[in-house]
Amino acid sequence: MSKLNDKHERVRARVREAFILFEHKEGSRLVDFKDVPTAVRACGVNPTAVQMTHILDQLAALNAETDATGYVGLENFELVVCNFLIQQEASLFRDDYHTLLRAFRAFDPDGRGFIDAESFKSLLTGKGEALSEDELAKMMTVAADGEGKIWYEDYAQRLANDGRTI
Template sequence: MAKKEEPKIQPNNELEKKIIESFEVFDHSGKQVVDVREIGTILRSLGCCPTEAEIQEVILATENKEATGNVPLINFLPYMCKVMIEHRFYPASAEMLLAAFRYFDKEGRGYLTKEKFAQLMLEEGEPFTQEEFDEMMQTALDPVTDTITYEYYINQLMVEEDITENEESTK
């Protein structure tokens, strides 16, 4: 006898709708299940900025215990609703970013060299991949001075974030 298909989960509000839509992009089987390797990408598509440890936390909390390696929507949805309501995994504020840049700008010049920035992003803390770094440099690097003028860069980030939020609110 064939296994009965679970009824499709219907969203109760806009937050659930947003989570379900992001999840479904990676649900290649259409069975409301994704591979655990997709969780980080789904979180980022929801506007979250999790560390690798936080991604593992989400996987551990939502993974199917009988069929490891898979995360069912029925586990993921309530967990992510709670995470997003609590504003966990959200990007740093402009003030926090500015304080971090100033910390590394020991001379108080208002910029970091490309080399120093590369060292920080690729070697310190939770390092970026080369691909992530290259993408970031497209916005961060001043091609004339070959430096990262961090107040300008932070403003660029905040403008991009506002544009993304406005585009989403008009959908």
């Protein structure tokens, strides 16, 4: 297998893994349209609002041709998201662990090793690309512990891909 085909297969596998995480019912090969932005981000990228709108528009157009149920099928999701990832590859690398760690430490001046989840939520909703309430809630279930703390060394490790490409 050529390097290009191998890379495309890795992208395709990553897209399928993300899709399965948000599958409406196991084995249905459908994702609720409202979960698409989160599923795209689960591929390890954070598209801008304009890019996400473009992805959603493409999926809506394909969905209108095939099935208007409010769900996106695996084939359409895979086609649109793989094309997006491959076309945008150069700009879609995640920050590495150490970069993320430095960023989190900037919000922990006392060096406690954690950030208060409520403060983190305020930070996320007050700057940059806005997250929906649903996306924020899902993120907090992964990021925060049961006591409302985000232990950022662990969380940075989960967020980082340590140099792996899409």
